Amino acid sequence: MSACHALRRPFRLLAGAGLLLLASLGPVMAQAPKVFVTVKPVHALVAGVMQGVGEPYLLLKGGESPHSYTLKPSDARALSEAQLVFWVGETLETFLEHPLETLGKQARIIELAEARGVETLEGREGGAWESHAAAHGHDHKHSHDHKHDKKHSHDHKHEHAHDGIDGHLWLDPHNAEAIVTVAAETLAEIDPANAAAYRANAQKMIAQIEALDSELKAQLAPVKDRPYIVFHDAYQYFEAHYGLKAVGSITLSPERQPSAQRLREIRKRLSDSGAACVFSEPQFRPALVDVVIEGSKAKRGELDPIGAALPAGPDAYFEVMRGLATSLRGCLMPQS
Incomplete structure (x- = not known):
């Protein structure tokens, strides 16, 4: 037997063992769809x-x-x-x-x-509405x-x-x-x-x-009756599910700057409703919230319905939802 042939035999044995090992592991997971x-x-x-x-x-x-x-x-x-x-x-x-x-x-x-x-x-x-639970229900x-x-x-x-x-x-x-x-x-x-x-x-x-x-139901229960105003009307599903009391939005469309008349309307809505908080969003100018709450007792908060600053991945949904609940409770909870 030549030296070359003698060297080849162990490599063949190793290759065969490798194939047996792969077979023992079962089928390889198919490539994921795009x-x-x-x-x-x-x-x-x-x-x-x-x-x-x-x-x-x-x-x-x-x-x-x-x-x-x-x-x-x-x-x-x-x-x-x-x-x-x-x-x-x-x-x-x-x-x-x-x-x-x-x-x-x-x-x-x-x-x-x-x-x-x-x-x-x-x-x-419109930008002024009753709470979803009161005015809409599930109809x-x-x-x-x-x-x-x-x-x-x-x-x-x-x-x-x-x-x-x-x-x-x-x-x-x-x-x-x-x-x-x-x-x-x-x-x-x-x-x-x-x-x-x-x-x-x-x-x-x-x-x-x-x-x-x-x-979240337990977390939001103490603030269900506290009125508030949002930057744009993005939270209706959250409000309806948890029975919250949003009463209006600053802008009718997130792509359009609210007019001076619109700001006057929402300031009146703030006064009439006794809203405890006005919420901005990270994607839009927070200065508009300052204009709305100026001279009132309302506090300013922030809500993010899409998780703008969150890393993408399976946890992002849960972080978005918890973030909304934490912000709402933190701003709306009466001071003891």
Whole structure:
């Protein structure tokens, strides 16, 4: 036997042992599908479902407004490569309708405002309103029990019955649970090799959301009757679910500077309602809140419905919700 042949034999044995080891470990997890998600709280829910399999692409990574964002080249590339897209709908991500028709035409599109199990609320008119619990109840909720996803094509016109809905639907924990369920089932359909992982993750996420809901109900109970004013009307789902008493918003649209007349109206609303707090948002000028509360006893707070400064990932949804509850209780709790 030659020396060369003698050297080759141990390497063959090692290679064979390596193959046996790989076989004993079972099948290698299939490559995760490419998933594109628009806003951070929804991205967190989808990321939780995909844990251990892959990571979805997040479009709005910081304090960008979902109402008027402009796609970057990297975003356009991610959208064109996506197999699955989650967005709320044209009522929130107005800028995304056309890119979905062109860049996202090969993807499966999940419009969450129309997804099974998601309940939507109509947008409120004007910037001064009664609390949701008092004036609206649940009469204006729309429930979607049908599946609503599609492959986009050039002749799809986005004609929906509820164009006037409020798009901040993730702020209701029941909707968050529905989003998790829809995400898990859709991912299982397009990626059956990882279906068990998606469904197990979904069960874990839903249990965590239920625990969060109980925690926030207890935290917010002492301030349910305390009136307050927000920067823009983004919290209706949170208010309705927890029975809170928001009475108005500074601006009618987050993309438009409120007029002098609008500021006078909201100052009157502050005085008439006895609102204890006026809340700003990190994406917009806090100076407007100072103008509104000047000369009053109202305090200033901050609310963030999308987690502008939070790191993306499965925990972001829980941090957004806890952040809202902590800010509301901290500002609204009467001084002892």
